[in-house]
Amino acid sequence: MKVLVVGGGGREHALVWKLAQSHQVSRLYAAPGNAGISRHAECLPLAATDIDGLLAFAVENAVDLTVVGPETPLIAGIVDAFEQKGLRIFGPAREPALLEGSKGYAKGLMLRSGIPTAAYAVFSSYEAARYYARNQFAAAPGQPLVVKADGEAAGKGVIICRTEAEAEAALSLMMRDRAFGESGARVVIEEFLEGQEASLMAFTDGTTLVPMIPVQDHKRVGDDDTGPNTGGMGCYAPVPLVTPELYARAVDEILRPAVEAVRETGIPYKGVLYAGIMITPDGSLKTLEFNCRFGDPETQAILPLLETDLVDILLGVTDAHLDEVAVKWRPQSAVCVVLASGGYPGPYPQGVPIDGLEQVAHLSDVGVFHAGTALNDAGQTITAGGRVLGVTGLGDDFAQARARAYAAVKNIHFDGMHYRTDIGAKNVRL
Template sequence: MKILVVGQGGREHALVWKLSQCDGVEKVYCAPGNAGTAADGENVNIAADAIGQLMSFAKHNDIGLTVVGPEVPLVAGIVDEFKSHGLNIFGPSKAAARLEGSKSFFKEIMKKAGVPTAAYKTFTRQEEADAYIDALEDGPLVVKADGLAAGKGVSVCSNSAAAKAAVKGMLRDDNFGVAGRKVVIEECLEGQEVSILAIVDGDTIIPLETSQDHKRALDGDLGPNTGGMGAYSPATSVTDEVMDDIIRRILVPTVHTMKVEGYPFSGVLYAGLMLTANGPKVLEYNVRFGDPEAQPVLMRLKSDLAQVLSLAASGRLSELDGLEWDDRAAVCVVMASEGYPESYAKGKVIEGISTADALNDTKVFHAGTKNKEMQVLSDGGRVLGVTALGASIPEAKEAAYRAVTKITWDGAWYRTDISDKA
């Protein structure tokens, strides 16, 4: 079978790397890909949101399965288009992808499903939002752009003044364009944040191993929000009892309600959760593999990923007899460009990737890179996801940072405390 992976980040490199190891997989393409996917598969020069061109490529190259990495083409309806032309594809429909594409839709589904989440209200006018904030006790609030904002449309505000400034930035200053024309204002939940990913085919739910992302740019969870500066698996705060509670009170009612409402969910259901004093509550849903969570989770997966995704795409996930996992822990450290998550330079020559890759139980996943004249250059804000396995989380952390020290480029930086929460 030939497989097409859509996207160009670290998550897509992890998918290409894992799928290329599966039995019966003849070739893995990545569109548009990066320097890492070019090494572990074959890149195709088609943008991730060029749905027509991707369909044409899949038809003419006998692609047996397309796996969509990023959220933008999913929200745009790539799955519906592929299926309408008889092409096999893994991911949610356009209607179901609204779980990520619209924060207000997500909240409505949580309410109908009875799933625990933060108290909220939505607004399209700044004056009404400000009046709501004034009516609340002055304290922390979360302001979210309703639409897709590349992981940066969430402002955790320490007080009412900061919340009003965040609302103004979205509704009046147009900081996030169309995505910020509607805002969701939520109570600020406290606790440990964890990521729970599950493979779903509309009926059957198979949770993956747990993980925890690090969203803030700087050590100690300080600085601005980013797309994720690292992750580790397993998340030690999720005990078997907590996981059972998450499945029973969150995943099952969400999938059931989506089906009842006429939006059956198939694909990766990614729940960003806060483990509060009153139990787990949903912060957000994503509808695809997380980045960087996919990197440590897929490092630990021993089952045939191509088989798993193929069964899910065809509605036969119930035929799968569970998943097999490496008992070891995995830690992923993101190396970023100077200036990220704000403006940053591209085109810096990266040295030492092959040296780091040669270390035992280590894989350097490319996120923002490209090849030019036999060199690997930086081509994004998050550039590499250096990932390693270890007998324990501290050992995996040590191995990951050992690999990080082998890699250099002008302006490279990274957090030094990934996985310390464990």
Template sequence: MNILVVGSGGREHAIAGTLLRSPNVQQVFCAPGNGGTATMANCRNLDLAVDDFPAIAQAVQEYDISLVVVGPEVPLALGITDYLQANNVLVFGPVKAGAQIEASKSWAKDLMAEAGIPTAKSATFTDAEAAKAYIKQEGAPIVVKADSLAAGKGVIVAMNLESAIAAVDDLFNQGFNTLVIEDFLVGEEASVLALTDGQTIIPLLPAQDHKRIGEGDTGKNTGGMGAYAPAPLVTPEIMQRIQTEVLQPTIDAFNKRGIDYRGILYAGLIITPQGEPKVIEFNCRFGDPETQAVLPLLETPLEQLMLACAQQKLAEQPPLAWKPGIAICVVASSGGYPDAYEKGKAITGIESIREAMIFHAGTKLENSQLLTNGGRVLGITAIGDDFESAIAKVYSAVSAITFEGLYYRRDIGHRFKQ
């Protein structure tokens, strides 16, 4: 079968590579793809924008594509699944109504309240002065969020009132017209990506992401600077609670609202010191860079699972099969990210790497030369028997890569180093 993956990041490169491990997948097309997918065997980039739905539908017909897999949240929020389904195309990814769980934090909060899902107390504001008054009433630390999509950068964890007030002004000045302000939750973050066909929901391995740009989880929020899986923080007991208290109630709430949600439901969680899982936010797609740590460990054919979700046959699938070990992904970014950065820097050293997988994100191929083309440039993933061996492998690989301004965190996974 032929499959079209919509998107251009490291997540989409990882999805495409995982799909191609199956003998049932002849060809993967990526729209628009990146420098990595451009050079992968049996993979072809299509110069199509992720929001050009008519062109994507035409490509499905032209290339005899059996399934479309939507990577990023933006086309999902714009209704790509609805459009393609209306053209009789099988899609892995929720409809526009379901994508609201990521596209609107206030909508997600309402759904969680309705379903009794554990999360932080919050309030929604469209007026800056009202938001500031609420912050002064509640005190700090407190979390200020843009209600709508912000590429992972619309969340400010304010440890004092001054920075919380400044966050309100900053987000409104950026053009966001609605903010969600919520209690600061104490604990450790975890990511659980789950497959669902709208009835059955099956979690993948738990992961931990590193959102902050600086080592020791300091500095500005980013799209993610590294991840590892499975995360020891999420014990089998906690995972069972996540299934019964978070994942299944969310699917039940969708169904109650008449929303047929098929694809990935990603729960960003805090695990409190008492072992209580609480939802920070939901996403409507695979996480990035969690996908680059989770999918390399998956042994069950990915296209089989995606088809089961799209065809509402997930309950018929056998238990997921996983490789043993720990996978760690380290993101190599452009200097200056998450603020201004330059593009077009030559990337070298990838060809020498043997013990790690390289997932391209912000790259492009120009006259056979691989160049930087984004803030997060590469995700380097290695698998080891334990954290210590995985860390050694991944940082050995990272050290072989060079481009002007290259930056990466040196502490991904070190919390659990044995």
């Protein structure tokens, strides 16, 4: 089987790494891939957003399965384009992908379907949004608001505002300065929720829903959840807070109603449905967001724990027989630590040589997934993005998994490298 993976980040490296273990895969391609992916797959000079180029390649090379990593091509309709040519592709079509492509659309679907979420309002006018925020702070002094860009913003379009001035600055940044382009032309203003966050992902063929192991992501750039939001600085799985009983509730209250609501539109949701949830102090569940793809870096923690052949699951989704696939997981823990470029999530240098990868390449129970990397003319691995590497440690418990991840991190170096030192730490203290 020939498989094409679309994307070039840490999530896609984890997908390629897992697919390379399947006896069903005879040829692996990645577009555009990265330095780490090139060890497992043929990397193509095609951008993940070049739908026409990707489609032409898949047709000419008789690709049997295309797996889409990032959200941008999904929202742009890559699945629709491939399916019109009779090609098998993993991911939701353009309309279902609006669950991530528009926060306003997603909130409306939640409201109509009775899916629990924060109170909200949607605005296309800066003045109207500012007026609303001012009134909210006047009505509930000291209660923060959350301002979100309506469209995709690489995980950075969410700003928690604790004062009216902060809310005005956030609205100006998104709606006037267009810091996130057209994604910020419309905004969602939400009530601020207290509690613990978790990422719940599930495979679905539009009818059957197969939950993955729960993950907790660390969005803030600094230890103890300080500093600005990022695409994710690390994660761990499973999440002790998410008991089997609580997860069953989340499936019944959030994931399944979303899949059913999309199916009622006439286009089934097929792919990965990712729900970011908040577990409030009183034990209730609230939906923070939906994503239409594998999480990043969550995938780098989850796939090493997957026992089942990933190809079987992907085909179960694309061919609508997921109910026939027995999905099994290893009873272990995983901790993924992201190594970022100096300056990230702001401006950062590129082309910085990375040392120490050889020392960690053969460590047992450690996986190093490349995100923003490339090869220079001399064949040396260099930085090529904000999030550079994801180092995942596995263990029989969190202490062991965490120790293995950070021991590997100590062997890797590039100028400006920074990372959080507290990924999964609270679970070790339990």
